[in-house]
Amino acid sequence: MKKRFYDDACGAAHALELVGDRWALLVIRELLLGPKRFSDLRTGLPGISANVLTQRLEDLEAKAVVVRRKLPPPASAWVYELTPWGLEAEEIVKVIGRWAARSPSHDPSLPISVSSTVMSMRTMFAPERAKDMTGKIGFRLGREEFVATLAKGRLTIGRGAADEADVVVEGDQQALAGAIYGGVPLAKLEKAGALNVKGDRALFERYIRLFPLPEKAPDAKAFRAPE
Amino acid sequence: MKKRFYDDACGAAHALELVGDRWALLVIRELLLGPKRFSDLRTGLPGISANVLTQRLEDLEAKAVVVRRKLPPPASAWVYELTPWGLEAEEIVKVIGRWAARSPSHDPSLPISVSSTVMSMRTMFAPERAKDMTGKIGFRLGREEFVATLAKGRLTIGRGAADEADVVVEGDQQALAGAIYGGVPLAKLEKAGALNVKGDRALFERYIRLFPLPEKAPDAKAFRAPE
DNA sequence: CGGCATCCGGGAAGATACTG
DNA sequence: CAGTATCTTCCCGGATGCCG
Numbered sequence: 001m002k003k004r005f006y007d008d009a010c011g012a013a014h015a016l017e018l019v020g021d022r023w024a025l026l027v028i029r030e031l032l033l034g035p036k037r038f039s040d041l042r043t044g045l046p047g048i049s050a051n052v053l054t055q056r057l058e059d060l061e062a063k064a065v066v067v068r069r070k071l072p073p074p075a076s077a078w079v080y081e082l083t084p085w086g087l088e089a090e091e092i093v094k095v096i097g098r099w100a101a102r103s104p105s106h107d108p109s110l111p112i113s114v115s116s117t118v119m120s121m122r123t124m125f126a127p128e129r130a131k132d133m134t135g136k137i138g139f140r141l142g143r144e145e146f147v148a149t150l151a152k153g154r155l156t157i158g159r160g161a162a163d164e165a166d167v168v169v170e171g172d173q174q175a176l177a178g179a180i181y182g183g184v185p186l187a188k189l190e191k192a193g194a195l196n197v198k199g200d201r202a203l204f205e206r207y208i209r210l211f212p213l214p215e216k217a218p219d220a221k222a223f224r225a226p227e
Numbered sequence: 228m229k230k231r232f233y234d235d236a237c238g239a240a241h242a243l244e245l246v247g248d249r250w251a252l253l254v255i256r257e258l259l260l261g262p263k264r265f266s267d268l269r270t271g272l273p274g275i276s277a278n279v280l281t282q283r284l285e286d287l288e289a290k291a292v293v294v295r296r297k298l299p300p301p302a303s304a305w306v307y308e309l310t311p312w313g314l315e316a317e318e319i320v321k322v323i324g325r326w327a328a329r330s331p332s333h334d335p336s337l338p339i340s341v342s343s344t345v346m347s348m349r350t351m352f353a354p355e356r357a358k359d360m361t362g363k364i365g366f367r368l369g370r371e372e373f374v375a376t377l378a379k380g381r382l383t384i385g386r387g388a389a390d391e392a393d394v395v396v397e398g399d400q401q402a403l404a405g406a407i408y409g410g411v412p413l414a415k416l417e418k419a420g421a422l423n424v425k426g427d428r429a430l431f432e433r434y435i436r437l438f439p440l441p442e443k444a445p446d447a448k449a450f451r452a453p454e
Numbered sequence: 455c456g457g458c459a460t461c462c463g464g465g466a467a468g469a470t471a472c473t474g
Numbered sequence: 475c476a477g478t479a480t481c482t483t484c485c486c487g488g489a490t491g492c493c494g
Contacts, residue, residue: 004467004484007274009404010343011324011350012256014333019323020249022486029239038456047234049487054458064331064447078456085329085444095322096246097238102312104291106241116237123238177236217312220291249467265476276468277477305476 018063019089023048027056028065028086029093030115033146034159035069035081044113065089094123104219108181114141117173118157121148121180124211125155133210135203138162140170148207155210167199180208245290246316250275254283255292255313256320257342260373261386262296262308271340292316321350331446335408341368344400345384348375348407351438352382360437362430365389367397375434382437394426407435 006013019025023045030036030044041053057080060066065086071077082089097120100106112120118139131153139146140162147160162168169176175194178184186205189195197204233240246252250272257263257271268280284307287293292313298304309316324347327333339347345366358380366373367389374387389395396403402421405411413432416422424431 005274006253007337008253008272008343009335009337009339010253010256011327011333011347012320012343013253014330015323015327016249016252018327018330018332020247020252022243022247023233025243025247026233026235026237026240029237045235047232047487049489050456051458051460051488052486055486062447064444064450067450083444083450088329089326091322092319092326093239095318096242099316099319100238100242100245102315103241103245105245106238108236110234110236112236116235116239120238217291217310220289223291223294223310274468276470278469278479279467281477282466 015092018065019060019092021056021059023052024056024060025089025093025096027053027060028082028089029119030113031066031080031082032087032090032093033115033118035079037077037079041080044115046111046113060086090122093119097123098214102214102217104216108177112173112177114144114173117141117177118146120177121155121157121211124181124213126210126212127153127155129210129212130155133206135167135200136165137204137207138165138168139176140168141173141176150207165199167197167201167204169195169197169204171195180211181213242319245292246287246319248283248286250279251283251287252316252320252323254280254287255309255316256346257340258293258307258309259314259317259320259346260342262306264304264306268307271342273338273340287313317349320346324350325441329441329444331443335404339400339404341371341400344368344404345373347404348382348384348438351408351440353437353439354380354382356437356439357382360433362394362427363392364431364434365392365395366403367395368400368403377434392426394424394428394431396422396424396431398422407438408440 006017019028026045027041030041038053042048042050045053057066057068061068064083067081067083069079069081071079101124130150133150135150137148139148145160145162146157147162147165148155148157171194175189179186179189179195186195186197190197233244246255253272254268257268265280269275269277272280284293284295288295291310294308294310296306296308298306328351357377360377362377364375366375372387372389373384374389374392375382375384398416398421402416406413406416406422413422413424417424
């Protein structure tokens with residue numbers, strides 16, 4: 001009937017049955033930092049249509065990657081949340097993201113979601129650059145707040161109250177990504193009103209250099225055979 | 228690629244543009260152990276049709292993941308080979324394979340390709356079980372030969388002449404997978420003529436216990452809300 | 455507003471047959 | 475052996491509309 005299976009015992013093939021559908025892994029990416037509602041998922045996935053999102057969520061729920069849960073009153077809204085095993089897919093998102101960062105065809109100027117921006121810090125963090133750094137950096141991106149904690153050369157970052165931090169960065173994620181990955185000077189972003197830094201500014205200046213991009217791989221032209 | 232971009236600067240999203248098409252990652256899996264010809268790729272990917280394979284190979288070549296190369300005479304055949312960066316996608320295949328091994332819906336009784344079987348050993352190898360083991364295991368699976376080398380708690384496995392090893396295992400990959408992951412007794416497989424072990428048999432008996440499967444994650448029923 | 459069903463058009467994947 | 479060519483099937487994406 002539905003001969004669209006890979007029919008392959010290989011773990012990788014089974015993984016593709018689970019999360020190989022279009023958008024599926026990006027839905028997981030959006031949930032890695034915590035539960036979200038349907039419309040917040042759509043915000044983070046510009047271009048997905050409601051019916052496709054519905055179907056992906058149903059599939060992922062049936063496969064025990066995602067759970068649909070009702071928040072207690074007064075919120076009383078439905079949220080989608082990764083199961084503990086679904087949360088383990090974080091490694092997948094990080095590894096493929098790190099691999100694709102070397103792609104010769106990657107265009108970093110495209111729009112990026114809040115969750116992606118935060119996840120990119122988890123992904124690209126270079127511990128050897130943070131050996132002697134300590135402190136907390138708070139982020140206020142749109143209506144979401146996150147806290148990054150540096151200690152003993154390790155970085156933890158997740159949802160949390162931004163104002164508990166040594167420095168609070170407020171603005172939009174696109175500008176933050178520009179500062180971290182695009183080499184855009186902080187002063188310029190502040191002047192443009194895209195970012196606002198309050199508190200230990202020097203800490204944040206050092207922080208944004210903790211996420212080096214890997215060298216680009218050669219593109220297809222480099223492999224044109226002489227034949 | 229196609230007109231259906233994700234339009235997302237996130238590395239994971241870009242990775243899906245590169246290898247998110249159906250079959251693409253499995254094509255890469257088949258090439259991880261070295262160059263292959265078109266028809267050998269088809270053998271390892273039961274179910275893929277020729278035109279889809281053609282298209283994937285063209286796509287992957289355009290994206291500098293794969294190179295198409297002509298073997299020198301007298302072979303003079305076309306082969307497909309991963310670029311150095313394409314080879315780095317091994318991490319992706321291993322991570323998603325390891326993640327999917329915990330899936331409650333994984334069916335290990337499906338057919339499995341020779342490359343998958345060899346790659347599964349790279350993926351599931353547990354170094355802590357091999358601390359004091361040393362030796363070489365040769366495999367003759369179909370017309371392909373591989374050698375696994377154990378030294379200092381590390382495993383390397385790839386194409387190589389099987390008869391240089393301390394023990395040579397001959398037969399089909401399905402039976403080998405059954406011995407390693409299915410707990411099928413070796414004697415039974417030999418009696419059935421599916422596997423043939425020559426040489427240091429005790430080494431191979433220990434070898435097949437180096438690849439433990441992870442615990443299954445709870446399935447969707449476990450998350451049914453009390454309502 | 456949030457979530458889901460339905461209809462439709464376009465295009466990708468599958469099956470089969472065929473060619474150099 | 476290494477792919478094309480063609481036809482069919484079905485998934486994806488957009489629009490609309492229903493229901494709480």
